[in-house]
Amino acid sequence: xxxxxxxxxxxxxxFGTLLLFMLSSCKKWVDYNPxxxxxxxxxxxxxxxxxxxxxxxxxxxxxxxxxQAVPVGDIASDNAVSGGENASDVLSLxxxxxxxxxxxxxxxxxxxxxxxxxxxxxxxxHQYKEKNLAGETVSxxxxxxxxxxxYFLRAYYYFHLxxxxxxxxxxxxxxxxxxxxxxxxRSPKANVYAQxxxxxxxAITALPAIQVQKGRITKYAAQALLxxxxxxxxxxxxxxxxxxxxxxxxxFSLVTDFGSMFLESGENGxxxxxEIQYTNTSPYYNWGGVTRGQGNYxxxxxxxxGLNGSANMPYAAGWSTNLPTQNLANAFSAGDQRKxxxxxxxxxxxxxxxxxxxxxxxxxxxxTGLYNQKYLPRKGQTSGQVxxxxxxxxxxxxxxxxxxxxxxxxxxxxxxxxxxxxxYLNLVRQRAFRDNLHNITSTGNTLYQAILDERxxxxxxxxxxxxxxxxxxxxxxxxTGFTANKHEVFPIPQQEVLISNLTQNSxx
Numbered sequence: 001x002x003x004x005x006x007x008x009x010x011x012x013x014x015f016g017t018l019l020l021f022m023l024s025s026c027k028k029w030v031d032y033n034p035x036x037x038x039x040x041x042x043x044x045x046x047x048x049x050x051x052x053x054x055x056x057x058x059x060x061x062x063x064x065x066x067x068q069a070v071p072v073g074d075i076a077s078d079n080a081v082s083g084g085e086n087a088s089d090v091l092s093l094x095x096x097x098x099x100x101x102x103x104x105x106x107x108x109x110x111x112x113x114x115x116x117x118x119x120x121x122x123x124x125x126h127q128y129k130e131k132n133l134a135g136e137t138v139s140x141x142x143x144x145x146x147x148x149x150x151y152f153l154r155a156y157y158y159f160h161l162x163x164x165x166x167x168x169x170x171x172x173x174x175x176x177x178x179x180x181x182x183x184x185x186r187s188p189k190a191n192v193y194a195q196x197x198x199x200x201x202x203a204i205t206a207l208p209a210i211q212v213q214k215g216r217i218t219k220y221a222a223q224a225l226l227x228x229x230x231x232x233x234x235x236x237x238x239x240x241x242x243x244x245x246x247x248x249x250x251x252f253s254l255v256t257d258f259g260s261m262f263l264e265s266g267e268n269g270x271x272x273x274x275e276i277q278y279t280n281t282s283p284y285y286n287w288g289g290v291t292r293g294q295g296n297y298x299x300x301x302x303x304x305x306g307l308n309g310s311a312n313m314p315y316a317a318g319w320s321t322n323l324p325t326q327n328l329a330n331a332f333s334a335g336d337q338r339k340x341x342x343x344x345x346x347x348x349x350x351x352x353x354x355x356x357x358x359x360x361x362x363x364x365x366x367x368t369g370l371y372n373q374k375y376l377p378r379k380g381q382t383s384g385q386v387x388x389x390x391x392x393x394x395x396x397x398x399x400x401x402x403x404x405x406x407x408x409x410x411x412x413x414x415x416x417x418x419x420x421x422x423x424y425l426n427l428v429r430q431r432a433f434r435d436n437l438h439n440i441t442s443t444g445n446t447l448y449q450a451i452l453d454e455r456x457x458x459x460x461x462x463x464x465x466x467x468x469x470x471x472x473x474x475x476x477x478x479x480t481g482f483t484a485n486k487h488e489v490f491p492i493p494q495q496e497v498l499i500s501n502l503t504q505n506s507x508x
Contacts, residue, residue, distance in 0.1 A: 046132040049140035055125055056146055059153050062118035063276045065291045066160060067298045068107050070394055071322040072096055073463030078478050080461065081366040083323040089365065090301075090321060096490075097366075099481030103494035103508055110291060111164060112493050115157045120175045122154040127174040148206030152217045152225070155199035159229055162192045163467050166489040166505060170195060184500040186492075193233055200226040209251065214268040215277040215393075220246050224273045224397045231405050232471050240409035240417075243402055246273070247424070252399040254431045259341035262374045264381060267393045274397040283384020295382065295389035298322070302372040304346055306361030313356040316377040316386075320363035324370040328460055331453070336432050342460045344373040372461045400428050400458050408451045411444075418443045425451050428458055483507065 046052055074080040075097045082097035084090055092107035101108065129147060131137050154172070161168045170187035172195060203222040211218050223246050230239035246252070253270045260266045268275060284293025291297050303318015324343045332339035347369060350358040363369075375392055382389045407424040410417040425447075426439045440450045455468055469475040476484045486507030497504055 046128050046138060047134070047136065048138060049143075052125070052138065052140070052143065052146060055121075056149060059118065059121040059125060059150055060277075062114045062121065062157070063153070064278060064294065064296075065114035065117070066111060067276070067278075067291055067296055067394060069111055069160060069164075070463035071298055071301065072107065072111070073466045074324075074461055075322055076479070077465035077469055077475075078325060078480075079328045079456070079465045080325060080372070081323050081368060083321045083363050083367070084319065084365050085305075086365050089319075093321065099479070099483070099487055101490065103491040103497065103504060105491070105493070108164070108490050109493040109495065112161070112496060114291070115161050116169075118157040119154060119171075122150050122157070123172060124175040125150050126154070126172065144206045145208055148203040148219075148222070149217045151199040152203040152207070152222050155196045155203065155222075155229075156225065158192055158196050158199075159225070162189045162196070163232070164490050165492055168192060169500070169502070182500055184502065186502055193229065196229050197226065200229065209249070215275060217274065220249060220251055221274040221397065224402050227402065227405055227409070228397070231409060232467075234412070236409045236412040237414065240406060240413055240420075243406040243409060244420075246402050247406060252402075254400060254403075254427065256431070258337050258431065259373075261395065261398070262341065264378075264391065271399045272395065273399060273402065275393040275395050277393055278391050280381070280383040280389040280391045284388045285385045287385075287388075290388060293388050296375075296392045296394065297388055297390075298394070299375050299377045299381075299390035299392045300387040302375055303377040304360050304371055305363060307358070308360070309356040309358040313353070313358060314378050316379050316382075317360075318377050320361075320365075320367075320371075322372055322461075323363060323366065323368045324372055324461060325368055326370070328456075329370060332457060333433075333438070335434075335438075336457065337434065338432050338457055338460075341373055342457075344371040344376060345369060346371060374461050395462060398459075400431075401455075401464075403428055404451060404455050404458060408448070408455075411448050411451060416444075418447060421447060421451065425454060428454060432457070 046055065071080070071093070075082050075093055076099075080097075082090065082093040084094070087094060090107075092101070092105045095101040095105060096107065125147070158168070158170070167186040167189050169184035170192050171184070176184075200222050203217070204219055204226065207217060207219040207222055209219050223242050227239045227243035227246070230236075230242065252273060255261050255266070255269060255271050261269055261271055278296040279294045282294055284295055286293065300318050301321040302323075303316060303320070305317065305320040307315060307317040309315075329339065329343045329345075332342075346358075346360060350356070350360075375394075377390055381391050403424040407421040410424070411421040422440060422443075426436075429438050429440065430436055432438075440447065442450060452468065452472060452474075456465055459465070466475070466479075469478050470488045475488065476482050479487075481487075486505075489505050491505050491508035492502055496502060
């Protein structure tokens with residue numbers, strides 16, 4: 001058990017694992033200088049602007065490892081089922097779908113460890129912001145803006161954790177050592193949220209409005225995330241103010257063709273506020289770490305099993321996981337262009353395209369006949385080990401999301417502004433229906449429910465649904481098997497409980 005616990009600690013603290021090993025080994029030899037053997041030590045890090053910028057990129061990397069957060073956000077809700085080959089195919093997702101998940105769940109463990117890996121990386125940079133380990137101050141143009149990115153990332157990792165697990169260990173001063181990681185204790189989520197707000201406000205102050213390199217975090221991304229964080233805490237007035245600052249910047253717009261933004265050509269487009277970037281330029285082959293490459297593993301999961309057809313057919317085969325439900329398909333009204341973009345009825349598609357000569361294997365488990373069109377694998381978008389290297393970005397915050405959050409915040413404020421709430425809601429609906437005939441004119445609680453319903457339709461299969469149902473108190477009524485006062489959060493991974501003697505969430 002001791003050996004297992006040490007291994008799991010290394011997973012949590014993976015950044016600089018080799019470095020930590022070397023440092024801990026060197027304690028045995030007081031006079032030994034590892035530089036004599038030409039070994040790189042912590043003293044050699046952060047000596048130049050290039051070092052800081054390279055390490056900042058490494059702080060982005062764990063974002064990619066969180067790709068299972070998106071399918072979980074729909075599979076745990078009424079939007080999707082786990083699907084797959086059988087009841088034991090990706091058992092961790094099957095259990096989440098059935099609301100039978102326990103603290104022993106590989107997907108939840110990965111989502112915990114990947115986030116804390118990101119936190120350790122951002123904390124390391126925070127620790128040496130003013131002086132590196134050698135006591136040197138490294139100044140360069142744009143350093144404050146670079147740290148704006150770091151503080152956004154730390155806030156994002158903690159927001160992910162608090163959404164999934166509630167109270168979680170909170171540390172910000174430095175990267176934890178192995179011994180320190182064994183003494184972690186959970187902090188109340190109110191304290192975690194307070195730290196998230198501090199980090200995002202610091203990021204907003206430091207970040208530029210526009211980044212030259214696509215995908216890097218901007219001031220608007222930090223404002224949008226802060227608005228979401230405030231909304232989750234029901235701080236509606238503050239959320240309305242910060243979200244409207246994004247809207248009033250006139251830096252984003254709703255694309256006319258809803259489906260275009262989910263194509264490769266639509267990535268980082270005019271509606272994109274924050275996307276997690278993926279690539280296949282360095283093909284990944286490690287089946288032992290399926291979420292840890294540069295590619296988006298979640299794309300392969302939702303593809304159509306055994307799909308074949310002519311060269312003109314755009315889609316590639318996958319594993320029939322994360323299947324949209326008929327309940328979701330039925331929620332779309334006639335004329336809503338989002339339905340065809342979100343939900344692919346494979347039989348209807350086959351009938352409509354006879355020249356493609358489509359054949360496929362019916363999803364063996366929990367078949368709905370429907371597939372996640374937004375992230376369906378497409379030909380030519382992967383390389384190397386094809387299942388592990390899809391380049392599709394995950395769209396995390398879109399302008400439509402900001403409009404709907406602002407609508408909700410204005411509707412729920414102590415002094416509601418129903419006109420603004422209707423305006424922002426109807427901008428999204430006008431794009432969906434390509435007309436003004438479907439505008440919402442209701443107020444009060446009826447308008448509130450209309451906004452929540454719109455969030456489901458607009459953001460379906462983008463990982464928002466479960467958390468929206470939980471934060472609005474509607475999960476028990478909408479999710480089969482959901483137990484109130486238990487399933488609002490997921491269990492703390494058992495091995496982390498053992499490592500740090502953490503308390504477990506109620507009911508698990």
